[in-house]
Amino acid sequence: MNPRHHLDEATLVSYAAGAMSDGLRAVAATHLEVCGHCRQQLAFAERIGGFLLSQRQPADEGGRQAQLRAQMLARLDATPPAPPRLGGEDDAPAQTTDIDLLPRPLRPYFGSSWRALRWRWTAPGVHMIRAARPTGDNLILLKIAPGKSMPVHSHGGSELTQILKGAYDDALGHFGPGDMADLDGEVEHQPVTSPGVPCICVAALDAPLRFPGWFARKVQPLVGL
Structure with a gap:
């Protein structure tokens, strides 16, 4: 990686x-x-x-x-x-002998096993898991279907997104496994996931997202982002 x-x-x-x-x-x-x-x-x-x-x-x-x-x-x-x-x-990148193990820093919040994750449907092609314990911000795992365009949005504060599997593209470039999107309120983008496999990432946000589109703003309270 x-x-x-x-x-x-x-x-x-x-x-x-x-x-x-x-x-x-x-x-x-x-x-x-x-x-x-x-x-x-x-x-x-x-x-x-x-x-x-x-x-x-x-x-x-x-x-x-x-x-x-x-x-x-x-x-x-x-x-x-x-x-x-x-x-x-x-x-040297951290190595693990068990591909079912989640990254070590995420285990206190999501458990240790990929297979044990219980994804919740959020929107067509989008599934999410919230952290199992409070973190002082919004910590989530996201699984987005291949070839899916997310709504255009900006950020009300800081957002860190680490790509775990799959990939996406936006105005900032191509983000694949291991890449970090370190974003603030000055960035507006529209991630589009790559073909082939779902894009799985972990994200933390210290403020809600900002959506220019009326539909995304309408459903935002239901999604909780």
């Missing part, structure tokens, strides 16, 4: 600082399990964060966290990460 779409630097900073809701963190951790590039970026962010915390001086509490976050992002932009190490244990 060689992901081409990654976590945003700001998301990695929030992850390193422990400043994410449980659902968003679970999706980010699922991507980190299979992406050596993002694991290296995360380690880099953690080193910068540790350095900044060790150097901080007494200041007003209200602006300290925002200042540290801005400094960390500036250092990430200014300093290129180390090149990937080939064949290193830390950079």
Whole structure:
């Protein structure tokens, strides 16, 4: 698995600082399990964060966290990460000997077995499972039939979507297994799933989606997204 779409630097900073809701963190951790590039970026962010915390001086509490976050992002932009190490244990994608196992970060919310999942019909060609325990956001598994066009939508806040199986295309490109869609309120898109097999992904949203179409807005309360 060689992901081409990654976590945003700001998301990695929030992850390193422990400043994410449980659902968003679970999706980010699922991507980190299979992406050596993002694991290296995360380690880099953690080193910068540790350095900044060790150097901080007494200041007003209200602006300290925002200042540290801005400094960390500036250092990430200014300093290129180390090149990937080939064949290193830390950079190898997480492997499992049982193809029925869900990714480790998702098991507390959906169970451990793909076969045991109980999908709920949501719309024609769309099935969904909600997290079995509260996460502070909307954490879901989605299974979308091949060749299905989803409604055009934007986002009321942050959304992280990790592709687990299958693929889709939208204005941002092609997203296949291992790819991460790290989205915010500035992105409007219409995912279209690829032919062949269903697209299965895990998504966490900290605010409802925004639909320009009247029909999608009408059924949104029933879907709960």
